[in-house]
Structures are given as structure tokens and as C-alpha cells.
Amino acid sequence: MDTSSPAVFVNAELLRMYIGRKVRTVVQIVRSDGGVVIGRSADEQQLVIKGSPPPLPLTTFVEVIGIADGNQSIHAEIWNNFGDIFDTSSFNRLCELANGEFKSLFL
Amino acid sequence: MFASQFDGNAAFSGGGFMPSQATQNPDVGFSSNKNRDSQGLLPLTVKQISEASVSNDDKSNFLVDGVSVNNVTMVGMVLNRVERVTDIAFTLDDGTGRIECNRWVNEAVDTKEMEGIQEGMYVQIHGHLKGFQGKRHLVAFAVRPVTDFNEITCHFLECIYVHLYNTKLKAQGGAPTQGQTMGSVMNTPMQKESKGYQAGTPNQFSGQFGMDGLKDIDQKVLDYLQQPSNLGREKGVHRDELGQHLKIPLDKIMESIRALEEEGLIYSTIDECHYKSTGNG
Structure with a gap:
């Protein structure tokens, strides 16, 4: 058992609270060119995803896990294709709950 | 008939994977049967498991929110997958932490299930939480790849829901027994879609057949034979008692008995006078 380095569920709003720490989020890919990927967060803001995307083409929704390195940027270590259908509003609520009232279940 | 010799609950320690017992403890009502209630499948995060307290009455049992934990369901990523002769070991990372898991492979079907599980994949695990030498790990009995990623959101929302349910009930001072808590959680619509927490009870069985146009008397006979106390009687029920x-x-009873027997809903036991329901027997 190891709970020393959790990846926090975040949306763009919550991302800024975790700069320098490990986070996870799901973005809708807006643009992907030359190593930088622009995505839209579950709370409808733009996020810059750095790091090297996997060789496979990205689907509409992608989960990234990595270090929050700015107010609107994540350096991704892990990329997971989440397919073309994903309920972002539920995910957004989960981010809020996991950082609010029920933080103790996650962090 | 064989139920009295084979205790499925003890052998498999529960989950939604074995038919429920109906015959084991005929004197104990369904709602208060501890053995069965502790079998619930609890959605948890690794963080919750790491903070679970060890329950006093039984070394291998843990408590989360005051509810005893045996079987859990978790969703996360597979890491450090290692194939061994008799099992496959891996670490599950659900974002809140990591827990060691293993899945015994006895049958070809187990091997096949685990072949599809690759490093880095999101999976849902049903397993038994164990503590050994102070370390907690999960013995998985089912590992299934997540194909719809909303399941991840859903799983964590379920964790929150169950946590809220168990803590809120206690705060209200109702001091619910563990059984009631678990039972009610399992009956909520939210959980219903999940993977069959408990097999059907005899009551569901009779309901099912009630619509098939059984005659009134047939239904009454069947209902009586399916009462838990009667299901538990090894010899079944004498026709005179019915x-x-x-x-x-008696002639109407015999008519019904023949009809039900033909439908395969009941059978005669020690002689032609004693009958038992085939449902959950």
C-alpha cells in the first residue's frame, strides 16, 4: 500500500491549487500540433498539455496524468484515450467533490 | 438437498457470485442474517483502505465508516504486472494510492481473463481485502477492463455515495446495524446496475412465476413452499400440512402439486407426500 503520491482529480479551476503536484484530468482535444496539445477542460477552460503524446492518435477525450506546471498547463506523463463519448459534467462534479467535502476519500 | 452439506458462503466468502443461501439458517430471518450481510461488495478508494481500521472480532476484517469490509470493488490502472505459475500479481493505482493485488489462475477461463489485462490498462476489480503481516492487499476474483471510461467517474461517485450513506446514517443516531446499512445500500437504484451484488431471493422467484398464469391455488402452494422456513426443511412439507x-x-392440493411438479417448480422428497420448492433449495 502506498498513498504517498496521489494524482488529484482536477478541472482547470482546481489545477492552480496544485502547481508542482501530481494531478489527473480529462480534456477534450482542441488542437494538437508539434508536441503541445490544447484541450478544453471539464469546466470549459483551455488547458495546455505538454509532454510527449503516445504514438496512437488521440481520441476526442483524453485523460492526462502529470505534474501541474502552471495555472493552465500540465506536464503529462501518462496519456489515456478515453474515446469519443465522455460525460464531462459528471467528471467536473466529481473533481469538485473530490477536492471539497469528500477530500478525505481521495487525498 | 445438497445445500445442507455444502456451504457456499463459507467456501467462497460471498460476493454476488454465488446463489444466496436460503436453507442454511431457517430460523434466522433474512434481514438479520449476518453471514450474508457481510458479503456486500463495497466500492472503495485505496486511500479509504489505507485508513481502514482493523476490526476487533476478526483479524482479517477491516472497518470503513464503521462498516465491516470483506469484498470490495475498485477501479484503477494496472501497474507492475507479473505473471507467476499460479497467479498474476499487479499493483492497482486508482489515483488515490496503490495497492498490491493478485489473481489466482486455476482454470483456463482465469488465464484467459488475465491475458487480456495489460500494463497501464484501466480495470475494475472485484476482490477480497486481506491483511497479512500488517500489509493490506487484494485477492481479486474478477478483473475486467474498463471500456466505457464514465465507469471511472461513476465508481468514485459510488465511493462518495456509500461513504455518505454509512456516515450519515450513524450521525442521525440511528446506530444501524452493519447488516441494515449494507442491505439498504445494495437496494438503492444506483447500485442496481452493478454486477449483481446478491443473487435473487425466493420471493423474487415466486414473483417471476406469478405472472405465468399459475392458478390461484398453485400460487398459494408454491408461496407456502417457498417460505424461508419451509425451504430450510430437509424433508420439505407434507401435503396434509399444505x-x-x-x-x-386435499384433492385440490394434489392437483396443484402435480401441476407445479410438471412445471419443475417443486419436487417430492422422502416420499410422495412431502414436497419442496426447487427455488433456491
Whole structure:
């Protein structure tokens, strides 16, 4: 058992609270060119995803896990294709709950 | 008939994977049967497991929110997958932490299930939480790849829901027994879609057949035979008892018994006078 380095569920709003720490989020890919990927967060803001995307083409929704390195940027270590259908509003609520009232279940 | 010799609950320690017992403890009502209630499948995060307290009465049992934990369901990523001769070991990372898991492979079907599980994949695990030398790990009995990623959101929302349910009930001072808590959680619509927490009870069984146009008397006979106390009787119920209890003449009872027997809903036991329901027997 190891709970020393959790990846926090975040949306763009919550991302800024975790700069320098490990986070996870799901973005809708807006643009992907030359190593930088622009995505839209579950709370409808733009996020810059750095790091090297996997060789496979990205689907509409992608989960990234990595270090929050700015107010609107994540350096991704892990990329997971989440397919073309994903309920972002539920995910957004989960981010809020996991950082609010029920933080103790996650962090 | 064989139920009295084979205790499925003890052998498999529960989950929604074995038919429920109906015959084991005929004197104990369904709602208060501890053995069965502790079998619930609890959605948890690794963080919750790491903070679970060890329950006093049984070394291998843990408590989360005051509810005893045996079987859990978790969703996360597979890491450090190692194939060994008799099992496959891996670490599950659900974002809140990591827990060691293993899945015994006895049958070809187990091997096949685990072949599809690759490093880095999101999976849903049903397993038994164990503590050994102070370390907690999960013995998985089912590992299934997540194909719809909303399941991840859903799983964590379920964790929150169950946590809220168990803590809120206690805060209200109702001091619910563990059984009631678990039972009610399992009956909520939210959980219903999940993977069959418990097999059907005899009551569901009779409901199912009630619509098939069984005659009134047939249904009464069947209902009586399916009462938990009667399911638990090894010899079944004597036809005279049926007649007396239901206040129906014996020839009508026999007519129903023949009809039900033909439908495969009941069978005769020690002689042609004693009958038992086939449902959950």
C-alpha cells in the first residue's frame, strides 16, 4: 500500500491549487500540433498539455496524468484515450467533490 | 438437498457470485442474517483502505465508516504486472494510492481473463481485502477492463455515495446495524446496475412465476413452499400440512402439486407426500 503520491482529480479551476503536484484530468482535444496539445477542460477552460503524446492518435477525450506546471498547463506523463463519448459534467462534479467535502476519500 | 452439506458462503466468502443461501439458517430471518450481510461488495478508494481500521472480532476484517469490509470493488490502472505459475500479481493505482493485488489462475477461463489485462490498462476489480503481516492487499476474483471510461467517474461517485450513506446514517443516531446499512445500500437504484451484488431471493422467484398464469391455488402452494422456513426443511412439507395451512381440500392440493411438479417448480422428497420448492433449495 502506498498513498504517498496521489494524482488529484482536477478541472482547470482546481489545477492552480496544485502547481508542482501530481494531478489527473480529462480534456477534450482542441488542437494538437508539434508536441503541445490544447484541450478544453471539464469546466470549459483551455488547458495546455505538454509532454510527449503516445504514438496512437488521440481520441476526442483524453485523460492526462502529470505534474501541474502552471495555472493552465500540465506536464503529462501518462496519456489515456478515453474515446469519443465522455460525460464531462459528471467528471467536473466529481473533481469538485473530490477536492471539497469528500477530500478525505481521495487525498 | 445438497445445500445442507455444502456451504457456499463459507467456501467462497460471498460476493454476488454465488446463489444466496436460503436453507442454511431457517430460523434466522433474512434481514438479520449476518453471514450474508457481510458479503456486500463495497466500492472503495485505496486511500479509504489505507485508513481502514482493523476490526476487533476478526483479524482479517477491516472497518470503513464503521462498516465491516470483506469484498470490495475498485477501479484503477494496472501497474507492475507479473505473471507467476499460479497467479498474476499487479499493483492497482486508482489515483488515490496503490495497492498490491493478485489473481489466482486455476482454470483456463482465469488465464484467459488475465491475458487480456495489460500494463497501464484501466480495470475494475472485484476482490477480497486481506491483511497479512500488517500489509493490506487484494485477492481479486474478477478483473475486467474498463471500456466505457464514465465507469471511472461513476465508481468514485459510488465511493462518495456509500461513504455518505454509512456516515450519515450513524450521525442521525440511528446506530444501524452493519447488516441494515449494507442491505439498504445494495437496494438503492444506483447500485442496481452493478454486477449483481446478491443473487435473487425466493420471493423474487415466486414473483417471476406469478405472472405465468399459475392458478390461484398453485400460487398459494408454491408461496407456502417457498417460505424461508419451509425451504430450510430437509424433508420439505407434507401435503396434509399444505391442506391444513391453506385451508384447501386435499384433492385440490394434489392437483396443484402435480401441476407445479410438471412445471419443475417443486419436487417430492422422502416420499410422495412431502414436497419442496426447487427455488433456491
